[in-house]
Amino acid sequence: MPRFFSNKRLILLLVGVIVLVALISFSLKDRQNATLPEQIVKDVVGFGQSIFSKPAHYITGTLDKIDGILNTYEENKHLKARLKEYAATQAELADVKADNKNLREIVDKKDSLRDYEPIQATVISRNPDQWEEKIIIDRGEVEGVQLNMAVITASGLIGKVVLVTPFKSTVELLSTENRDFRVAAVIPGEESIFGLIEGYDSTRGELIMKRIDSNFEVKEGQKVESSGLGGIFPKGLLIGEVTEVSTDDFGLTKLAYIRPAAEFSMLDHVMVVKRSSRVTSGTDGKVAGEEEEGEDGS
Numbered sequence: 001m002p003r004f005f006s007n008k009r010l011i012l013l014l015v016g017v018i019v020l021v022a023l024i025s026f027s028l029k030d031r032q033n034a035t036l037p038e039q040i041v042k043d044v045v046g047f048g049q050s051i052f053s054k055p056a057h058y059i060t061g062t063l064d065k066i067d068g069i070l071n072t073y074e075e076n077k078h079l080k081a082r083l084k085e086y087a088a089t090q091a092e093l094a095d096v097k098a099d100n101k102n103l104r105e106i107v108d109k110k111d112s113l114r115d116y117e118p119i120q121a122t123v124i125s126r127n128p129d130q131w132e133e134k135i136i137i138d139r140g141e142v143e144g145v146q147l148n149m150a151v152i153t154a155s156g157l158i159g160k161v162v163l164v165t166p167f168k169s170t171v172e173l174l175s176t177e178n179r180d181f182r183v184a185a186v187i188p189g190e191e192s193i194f195g196l197i198e199g200y201d202s203t204r205g206e207l208i209m210k211r212i213d214s215n216f217e218v219k220e221g222q223k224v225e226s227s228g229l230g231g232i233f234p235k236g237l238l239i240g241e242v243t244e245v246s247t248d249d250f251g252l253t254k255l256a257y258i259r260p261a262a263e264f265s266m267l268d269h270v271m272v273v274k275r276s277s278r279v280t281s282g283t284d285g286k287v288a289g290e291e292e293e294g295e296d297g298s
Helices: 008-027 036-107
Strands: 116-126 134-137 150-152 157-164 169-173 182-187 193-201 206-213 223-226 238-247 253-260 269-275
Touching (some): 116 150, 134 269, 182 238, 206 238
Antiparallel strands (some): 116 134, 134 169, 150 157, 157 169, 182 223, 193 206, 206 253
C-alpha cells in the first residue's frame, strides 16, 4: 500500500480523473450562468470562429455572386433572343394590321366579323336546377349587355346571354341540352371546314359538331373556332379541339366531338362580347327552312 502512494504519477492521474468527472457533472447541470473557465473557453473559441468564419462567408458569398452573375448572363441571352422574336412578331403583326386596314379601305368595309368590345363581368350565381347550363353575371342593360351576346373566358367561348335585366344577365352555357342552341363553327386551315355546334355529350363532357361536309378530312387535335357567320358569335372565338370524328346516323355528313377549351364547371370572371357587326335572329347557325325562334334562341 505505501508503495502505491509512492507512485506520484498514478496519484496525479487519479486526482485529474476525479476533477474532470466533477467538472463534467457540474457542467451538465441546468445553470443560468457560465463559470469563469467556461466563459474564457467560450470567448476564445467564439473569437477563433469569428476569425475563420468571416473569410469563409466572404469567399462563399463571392462564389455565389459569381454564380449569380453567370446565371444572369445566360438568362439575359435567353431573354434577348425572346425579345428579338417578340419584336419580329410585333413587326409582322403591324404589317398584317396595316394590310388589313388598306384592304378594308379598298372595299370600303368598316366592320369585321372579328371585331368586338369585351364587357368584364363576374359570375354571381348558378341556376340550381340546371347546374351545368346557366350562370348569372353582375352586368346588365346599364353596362350595355344585350340578348344573344356571346360570353367568353380567357380560355374560350362558354355561351351566350339569354336574359337581361338592368343590372344582371343570365348566360346559357354551351353545355346546355337545349337543341336550339347552335354555334356556327369552323375548323381553320388551308381549306376551312364549316359545321354547327349542336348538342353536348354529358357522358364524354364534350361538344358535338355536326353537318360537316363528308368530302372534308377532319383530324383529331384540330382547333375549332366560331365562324362569325351565324350572326351572334364573332369570328375567331376558340371553342375547343377535335377528339373524335365519325359519320352521322344517315352517313351523309360527318360529326366531330369537341373538347371544350373553357372549363364550364369552374367559372368566376367572364367577358360579354359586344359584337361590332350584329346581324342576328336569335339563333346562331340557323338553317334555312327552319322556323324562326324567339330572341332567346328557344
